[in-house]
């Protein structure tokens with residue numbers, strides 16, 4: 411689509427608003443009005459914005475007086491024009507940000523609850539259901555954030571290996587078949603990084619609040635490696651204030667009794683992620699496991715005494731339909747899990763499976779996430795963390811649900827940027843957060859295991875910056 415902006419600077423915001431409705435279009439910002447094909451013209455005439463959009467033989471026109479800041483007036487005008495054009499109203503209204511609860515919190519502090527509700531419902535046109543969800547998440551998050559102190563940090567330990575690659579995956583992760591030989595040296599270096607960083611963190615009087623071992627698939631490592639890494643964390647960091655250690659076992663086909671036994675003395679929370687319980691859909695997405703393997707892994711974990719287990723699922727997977735998704739949710743509910751995290755497949759990933767798949771994603775996916783929310787909350791789980799990805803058809807949300815007392819604190823701390831998160835291992839990013847202000851500094855580790863091993867000195871040097879950050883006047 412050719413887009414002409416006259417006396418308007420908000421190119422980025424304009425494109426973001428278009429993408430809420432027409433995510434697959436290519437947007438070319440042109441220097442003058444186009445007179446044929448799909449095109450949009452946004453004009454500022456000094457008193458109001460005029461928006462005209464021609465799309466697939468339809469045309470809409472909207473005008474909006476400047477009523478607030480320019481960006482808001484313009485995007486609202488465009489948003490309403492696109493609602494008319496597509497006969498579709500996004501559930502999150504005009505909100506395009508990844509963390510809607512941030513906006514909610516800011517406004518709550520500035521203008522109070524009643525006005526914040528009005529702002530979101532009337533100005534941003536968020537649906538009442540999404541506002542309700544946001545408010546519940548906000549309340550749960552506040553309690554979790556309140557448990558953090560200025561000395562708190564969390565740890566993220568990255569295991570960038572997987573037993574084969576799922577077709578929708580966007581993470582940097584090496585397949586065990588190709589890169590398994592790197593596992594041993596990787597673990598050795600990771601332990602060195604843990605020891606070095608722990609000494610720095612201790613010397614600053616910082617204590618660990620939560621630990622998250624993710625990936626990749628941590629259980630692609632053997633039991634000895636898992637035990638060595640986790641015991642190095644326990645031995646070196648100050649865990650006297652620690653509230654949670656999550657091990658994201660991940661794919662059920664990587665889980666064995668021996669691996670679970672190896673992590674049991676350390677982990678307080680385990681993730682076993684089926685993504686769907688439909689075997690055909692699992693095949694479609696290149697996950698080499700079955701629903702049965704998930705049930706078996708879950709049983710094994712329960713028998714070993716794990717009592718806080720999360721399962722991740724994805725709404726909108728290729729070949730999945732509403733009934734099958736419903737079955738996944740209902741079955742998970744019958745298994746007495748303490749937590750289920752519901753993700754939405756992004757448009758970008760869906761497009762990899764073909765344009766039709768991506769275009770059909772919207773309606774069914776919304777039904778799926780709404781069903782999951784209704785069922786999980788009816789059955790005693792509460793939404794406690796929420797974020798949106800930038801490229802989903804309707805900007806639908808990803809939500810963590812859990813029974814009270816089993817919320818994953820790390821998920822909230824990382825999303826909210828409550829306190830420093832120290833990243834350890836390939837692809838991990840340390841996010842230093844000023845405990846008394848908003849300043850954030852990022853220290854990334856190299857992404858690939860071979861780079862991480864080869865350039866380990868640089869990784870260590872970067873960790874030296876932690877002290878500088880905490881000792882500086884911000």
Ligand code: SF4
Nearest residue numbers: 572575576579581626
């Ligand atoms: S298990 Fe997770 S990290 Fe590994 S390939 Fe599949 S989606 Fe990606």
